Amino acid sequence: xxxxxxxxxxxxxxxxxxxxxxxxxxxxxxxxxxxxxxxxxxxxxxxxxxxxxxxxxxxxxxxxxxxxxxxxxxxxxxxxxxxxxxxxxxxxxxxxxxxxx
Numbered sequence: 001x002x003x004x005x006x007x008x009x010x011x012x013x014x015x016x017x018x019x020x021x022x023x024x025x026x027x028x029x030x031x032x033x034x035x036x037x038x039x040x041x042x043x044x045x046x047x048x049x050x051x052x053x054x055x056x057x058x059x060x061x062x063x064x065x066x067x068x069x070x071x072x073x074x075x076x077x078x079x080x081x082x083x084x085x086x087x088x089x090x091x092x093x094x095x096x097x098x099x100x101x
């Protein structure tokens with residue numbers, strides 16, 4: 001995904017399979033969204049963008065230092081207006097995968 005595609009996704013707005021989170025401070029709410037995606041048809045979480053579609057950016061080190069994923073998302077970091085945005089895609093959870101690296 002490139003920045004233009006990300007901007008189009010942001011303009012589309014939130015839906016059952018697309019969620020925006022402004023900050024990582026409310027990890028309980030983010031985990032709830034991730035589990036919701038994993039328990040349904042999957043979805044995309046964009047961190048660093050508010051519900052009103054305003055770009056805030058994120059602290060990448062805060063994420064990489066505090067995550068140990070059980071659900072293996074596809075993570076892409078893009079820069080919009082000089083700010084890092086995280087596009088995270090979660091697919092439907094298919095059960096335990098032993099020795100997943």
